[in-house]
Amino acid sequence: MESRTLSLLEFPKVLERLAALAVSEPAAAACREISPIADPKVLADEQRKLAEAVELRRDAAFTFTPFPDIEAIFPVLDSERRTLDLDALVALGHVLGQVAALREALGKGEPGTSLLRDVVAGAPWPQKTQAALARCLAQDGSLRDEASPELFSVRQEIRAIHQTIMTRVKEFVGEKEMGPFLQDDYVTISSDRYVLPLKANFKGRVQGIIHDYSQTGETVYIEPFFLVETNNRLQELKNEEREAEARVMAFLTGLARDERREVAAAYRLLVSCDVLWAKAALADRLGGALPEVGQGLPVHLLAARHPLLVLAAGGSAEPRVMPQDLVLAEEQRGLIVTGANAGGKTVCLKTLGLLAIMALSALPVSAGEGSRLPYFRKVFVFLGDEQSLEDHLSTFTAQIRHLSRVWPDIDADTLVLLDEFGAGTDPSQGAALAQSVVDGLLDKGAYLAAATHFPALKAYGLSRPGVRAACMLFDPATKKPVYRLAYDQVGASIALDVAREHGLPEELLERAGRYLLLDGGDAGQVFDRLNDLALRRERELEAIAAKRREEEGRVAKLKENLRKAQDTLVEEIRDLSREIARRHEAGRLGRKEAQKALADARKRLIEQGSAITGLQEREEAPAKALDLDALAPGDSVRIISWGKTAVVREKDMRRQAAKVEVGGVSLWVPAADMAPANAPAAKAGGVTVARAPRETAPASGLGLVLDLRGMRADAAEIELAAFLDAALLRGHGELEIIHGKGTGALRREVHRLLKEHPQVASFALAPEDRGGDGMTMVTLK
Template sequence: MIFPQNAIDKLGFTEIKNLITAKCLSEPGKEMVAKIQPQVKLDQIDRFLRQTQEFKDLLLNDAPLPVDHLYPIKPLADKARVEGAFLGEDEFYRILLSLRTVFAIIRYFNDREGQYSHLTLLFEHLPIETKIVRQIEQVIDDRGRMKDNASRDLLNLTQQILKSEQEARKRIDQVFKQAQHNGWTADGNLTIRDGRLVIPILAENKRKVKGLIHDESATGQTAYIEPEEVFHLNNKVRDLEFERRREVIRILTELTTELRPHIPLLMSYHGLLSKLDFVRAKALFAIDIEAEMPELSKEAEVSLVNARHPLLLLGAKKEQGETVVPLNIKIDAVDRVILVSGPNAGGKSVCMKTVGLLQMMVQAGVLIPAESTSKVGVFKQIFADIGDDQSIESDLSTYSAHLSKMKHFTTFADGRTLVLIDEFGTGTDPLFGGPIAEAVLEALHKKNIRGVITTHYSNLKVFASNTPGLENASMLFDNVAMRPLYILQVGKPGSSYAFEIAQKIGLSREILNSAKQKIGKQQKKVDTLLVDLERDKRVVHDTKVAVTKRERELQSLQAEVSELQTHLEENQRQILREAKEKAKQILKDANKLVENTISEIKSVQADRDKTKAIRRNLHEAIDNHTDKLVVTQSPKLVNTVDETIEVGDWVRVLDAGTEGQVMEVSRGNNLIIALGDLRTVVKKNKVEKLHGKEKSKVVRRNRGTSTQSAADFQPEVDVRGMRTEDALRQIELVLDRAVMIGYPSLKIVHGKGDGILRKFVREYLRKYSHVSHFEDEHADRGGDGITHAYIN
């Protein structure tokens, strides 16, 4: 599948495996890591990735998995499988600890049924056979030694040995004291020789003590004697110990025989521990490289979003302040081959290796450092031509080695092949290397391969621009500061910046002018055009970023204006409804008043004086209703006075009746007004400017509150020990407060630990629109345990 085989090393996959191996707790787990290979079955890859993702979630968000003892069970089970063989006390103890771990793990996942569905598949239908544990616990204690009461005979023998040892010790103490009293002993106390307790006797007195001489001192002046009466007692102890050992072996053999029928189950337990250790190591590595599970595709395609090379990422973490520029690249049925050009040391090879390495990691079931929105397909073959493969033994030059690979590529590649070629066509005369490389690229293109190819050859750039399915791309370069930006931009080829880099290094002007005269005019025009394109492309990119930011701001303003308009329309409808109701009531009262007046005039039979009085009462009632109508007219909602309003003025919002200070005067007569800690957008004709005492009163009231808020604000938040959700909620509150009062920066203390809380805090800061950038504290004051966020 992978050709040549050393591509695994050159792409960095072997180093990835070594880093995962270092996370394993057991040898079987390490052996499984060593066997990792890219797979081609989509369902198998999906299962491996999901198991790793679930274990990662478990490590980050759940209680620790009980994996205290992961001793390999298989070698012990193989030994117990042989009839007549027996396991030692320490071997049974390792089995006991491993089984306790297995049962704790099974219970752990049973308590979380349905939460880790893919991890549960590792031990589906695997029973907890406690009988094995009980049988071992009856014989082996918690120190891994045989219990004295494992059998009645063993208990009797142990007691006899203890009694005989005490008797022997008592007797040798008596002989030693007597010898000391007689002056026969040398300096020193009782000692051990050949496993026997002996008395140090001066050489001239060794005939005076009956017993067995076990040793002499280097000078020959001291003899180490075991007294005769003690010798017989010690022999009795030795015989009892041999008899006890035979009883121990009998018990162990019997226990092994009882264990033998359970060997298939023990092998299943061994497999579970090995796989869990393996998946756990992959999950721990995924946390280290901030990896996610991408979306899998049945098609031969790659779409990486904010991908980073894992080895570079780990290196950058060790170097304080270093960052890795993310890669965004898409390879599909439309753009099948990406031809990357640009300056040396500009990141072309890293781009190509990142694609190859992450593809191998995904197909091997390892999570990758890229956004979860990335999409990765499955390739049946990965062909790579990286570096110098010249061989003296095989009589291959550098270029011959390249051509040998090209022969294999063009012969065996197909639509399910990912081809990675670094510095395509180099190693020979460019006059011939370029056309040969173009012909090879054309042949590979006809086979519908997918791939990433780096080159400096102009003819390949021209071929890619004129051929559907091939897409030029370049690594951006700052030709003012003369430094690479490590950003891949698809669509246009890039210049090698050979003359510019040479000039920066300090090569003399005469040499550069001579070199320019020696290259063809057409080539010079092409390179100049590419440099201009690179410059224009950079300007377009910066402009696009600025336009995108402005569009977001406009969308936010439009949303606020729309909300305000809706609010005003609702207020207007409410006012009209109330006015109509009052008008109806006034008409009703007026009709009633007229009817009563007519009735009264009729009742007085048109008496002149009384009629005048009644009419006077009618006019007074009409005047009262008119006054009410004037008072209850709708409030002033539009300011018809054309006053100049500037930043810093205090105004009243007419429809709401609230006062605030103008923070910004935008286009379209929009005002951004600070209402305490809030900001709102209001049309200029919907506010009135405050003057004199009214303004002073509002300023004093608001300024007192504002001053108190700013003085009480602490630009530091400590989230150590908090859960992730609580920490982010606390940071959000303080950040919002800092933005409201215009504070320039915020200090977030999250601690170092495993770096998990730091990761989530910084991911949140990246998404917070008012945070321009953030950085670590100085190494002497906390380093990456503290983050400084700067507010724009």
């Protein structure tokens, strides 16, 4: 990809914003080096890893902390004669410690279920080096006493000498009554030897060696003669300590040298994962998506916004950045954008180009879900004033020279952006040249987007097969742009209105209007009419979308009310059942009366529950009535009120009911409460019955299904607890819980809760053809 293209589209600015989201300097530097990926397979893998990183970051599976750049240690490891110093070892230990935590968080799970997990688990690992550094280095960055027996022994003796010196000095000061003559504490260190800080005018009170004076001259540091031998021994021990530390550092360096390849691989893994987490954070800031990128796909960017505008405005929630759908049909390769000056045409071109570059670089883009892009191997940009005084080039000449240089490299995998191409020369000749260039690009099969004011190119965009015309709308009342793109029409340039808005004298504008009428070239009234119609259509579409959202809200509220009514009914019946049981146990109600009261309560639950469920089904999708005549013993049906599949044993045409067996229990069910076994299931108590999951694990139709994918662990725990309660109240015995594969963290949390729940009889992962370790099958007591 040309550096000129990246610069004109401001891709380096996006990379700077990305670098600011990395936690370490090495990762920030790596972010600034990102460029479009030349291999489609590598791009697909990077996008897959980023999608997994977005989910892991959202689940807080791992949090990065700043780590140092350790590139400088590798030349040392490459030399047999050099040894890493303590600072380098501490830096290496910090890096390997964070990689170990990363491996612990992400490195578990079945191979093949997560690309990022496989990369982390499969990366070479310097086990010996990391273990040795963890054992030898203290939290404060020093070597532990236990790093070697020699170091432990010499430090023990140093501490013993320190204690001896403190005791002897304290005794000396007490015996000689030296307290009033000391400037500071009893003992201090000067020139790496223990000394007494005496007031200068009392220095003759102590026999010893003067080592130094304070800056004010008021304190003299004297080493008493009785400490000389002890200080000498201390110096010998400190030399031994330094030698022991050097041997430990040499040993650790040797381990790192032996595992040099593994150390480098672990460091690269940590940097690359930090970059991935920065990309995931950028996706969060942009409110963006990962578009599908592949050869043969159309340009299909939904709700696209310029990423720099989104970030400058404060993030994805900022409404001031107007989204645009940049869409071409499969057979279309060109987009001609027209409209007013300062109306947003160039921003549309830059948005398309920059989002394409970001997608090719495996970055999230500021567009909606479902966006797709072709795989562009090359992007060429003609934006702005390319005039060069040094090279004696006009704007027009510079454009032509650049196009001539890249023309042989343009093919079907190329995107070309043309902003006012052909301007700067005779308008009729410039327009003809622009049309010819667009023709040539289409003949090569290239994709293109062009912004223009040429009337001829506007008509060309409406008539040329493979090209789609669009215009940036403006408010007809104020003549100001509304920054909305309308397709399959062209727009006016409204140059005179823009000039008036920016303060050009009115007499000049009136004269310009007369000249325009004399030339006979004013199509403004037609364009104004087209713009007005398009703007009204866009506003009508907005009103329809708002009404649809309002209706969806009303339906959601109605469903919630129905769910609450059903929950209230179940709670009432449960309380009634408990009261009947208490009265029976107290002897106030006989066995037969208690059984009859419970049967009446069960009948009320079925009747009212059927009524509520029927309301829900009518709200969602009316169920087809079951034909009892066509039913035969052995057929399977679904009991609507219970959401269970049952087997027909006999039927009573007079009562319009059938005796069915469900879960080993036989009961009579009215025909109105039965549906074909494969009929769509209703919702009960806010939980979907036999709902098909989003991935490969089909619902069995034998129980409830709960989909927890994408939830945080705490939210999933609450949802699962409520789900189990609702299933128990409605008598369901078999459940299906979809948690997805991912890192396995959500699955482990689900299994922990199931293991602790008193009403769960057993649970197990689903068979491979039912979702494998992405779904858990549960049996209730």
